[in-house]
Amino acid sequence: MTIDAVIFDIGNVLIEWNPERFYDWQIGRANREAMFAEVDLHRMNDLIDAGAPFKETIYEWADIYPDWADEIRMWHDNWIDMASPRIEGSIALLRALRLRGVPVFALTNFGIHSFAYAKTQYDFLSEFDRAYVSGHMGVTKPDPRIFEMLEEDCDLPPDRLLFTDDREDNIAAALARGWRCHRFDGWQGWAHRLVAEGLLTEKEAGL
Known part of the structure; x- marks a missing residue:
């Protein structure tokens, strides 16, 4: 799909x-x-x-x-x-997806002011097509409501969203809503998943 x-x-x-x-x-x-x-x-x-x-x-x-x-x-x-260092392999994947025209969102537990500050230090945080930041939303992962709010805003079917997160509780909450998920344990594994989904070639994924 x-x-x-x-x-x-x-x-x-x-x-x-x-x-x-x-x-x-x-x-x-x-x-x-x-x-x-x-x-x-x-x-x-x-x-x-x-x-x-x-x-x-x-x-x-x-x-x-x-x-x-x-x-x-x-x-x-x-x-x-x-909040450092940068995970360069993941940043490269974000940018490769955008070059392919794949919409890329952020869904993050992050404060209002800390996120604004982080954007002044990390250029890639301004490169998402949509950024869903818990501080602005008033709810944090893994509360099911934050996933529901994202769905309502982007108006995309849950089973056509692919989400990566390092925490098992956040992944479980997304799976419960029907999202497709990848438990992040390193950028290489995430790269392989993006290739398997047909979103990037191995070369584009840095593999």
Whole structure:
């Protein structure tokens, strides 16, 4: 069956996202483990992804946990170091699809202000035909509603959407709506799937 649009997650698909690695580098593993045990920083980030303000939310959490205030503020002040590096193979696939005239969307858990900032640092984030950003939508993956909202906006049948994401819960939610999916575990596997679907040649996919 024809694919009408290819949908990319961003974190750990187009940009590496590993806050633990960043903090291990900055403050050492033992300190990082102690901080994450005391402060649910991923919950803080979930609030931002759902639409809470970027800097204000992080700085408020820093005030709540003064023992870790400087480290928590790094989530904002050093954010681009945390959301890096680029995954060049995936970016090349995005661009190859667009050269073939295949519509390419983003569906990402990302804050309003953090996404706007990321677009100033990563040129490819402005290259999607449509970008569905959770902060603007007010709902995050894997909530079924975010997938439904994308379908309503693009008006394409679920079984003609091909979605890649690194998280199993997000893939499961998309499969439940009838999307075609690929669990991302490296750009090469994603490239092979795009070739198998007839969307790219091996040469175009960099294989």
